Amino acid sequence: SQQGEEDPQALSIQEGENATMNCSYKTSINNLQWYRQNSGRGLVHLILIRSNEREKHSGRLRVTLDTSKKSSSLLITASRAADTASYFCAGVPTNYGGSQGNLIFGKGTKLSVKP
Amino acid sequence: KAGVTQTPRYLIKTRGQQVTLSCSPISGHRSVSWYQQTPGQGLQFLFEYFSETQRNKGNFPGRFSGRQFSNSRSEMNVSTLELGDSALYLCASSFLSGRESYEQYFGPGTRLTVT
Numbered sequence: 001s002q003q004g005e006e007d008p009q010a011l012s013i014q015e016g017e018n019a020t021m022n023c024s025y026k027t028s029i030n031n032l033q034w035y036r037q038n039s040g041r042g043l044v045h046l047i048l049i050r051s052n053e054r055e056k057h058s059g060r061l062r063v064t065l066d067t068s069k070k071s072s073s074l075l076i077t078a079s080r081a082a083d084t085a086s087y088f089c090a091g092v093p094t095n096y097g098g099s100q101g102n103l104i105f106g107k108g109t110k111l112s113v114k115p
Numbered sequence: 116k117a118g119v120t121q122t123p124r125y126l127i128k129t130r131g132q133q134v135t136l137s138c139s140p141i142s143g144h145r146s147v148s149w150y151q152q153t154p155g156q157g158l159q160f161l162f163e164y165f166s167e168t169q170r171n172k173g174n175f176p177g178r179f180s181g182r183q184f185s186n187s188r189s190e191m192n193v194s195t196l197e198l199g200d201s202a203l204y205l206c207a208s209s210f211l212s213g214r215e216s217y218e219q220y221f222g223p224g225t226r227l228t229v230t
Contacts, residue, residue, distance in 0.1 A: 042205060
């Protein structure tokens, strides 16, 4: 079962606005990754942040990680209609292996960006 | 480099039948993982193969099985299909396996419908 929770579950904004999605997880992780999924298709890797990093930027994306609170946030600045998708956080558990596998996914945030 | 490919893309089967899904990883990637995605349970880890060996297995019944070939291509099989097996099955490949895994590259998925 999943051990990550994204918040909010759904987010609707206008083009040009910023979108912030939060993720909380239960298990200790080695690194945390964010993925995007367009409707019913495969996931695309966006960014990876290691457990010893607090913040990372990539283009219009900014990710923060707070290991003490077991939480992460993804900020998309100046959003575009093409950013409409579901966004998932996924952690590589420190006790990697077993039934957890190599990535534990949250339930995702469905982002809708209106033109 | 060609991406991860999955065949078939869509499949309709009847309860009680069995099905085999195929995944070809990115060239040079030796780790292949399988995930099941449903609206209710989200993304759940099925199993991971690395160099033809199953490294991890998720909490799925024995009806779900898989294998990996020497060229890293992987197949998963579901026997005695149930209605609840209707889902998007995603395959992902990565160069490394284990705690230091980097991002995973996902295929477009196979949409399985069981009637």
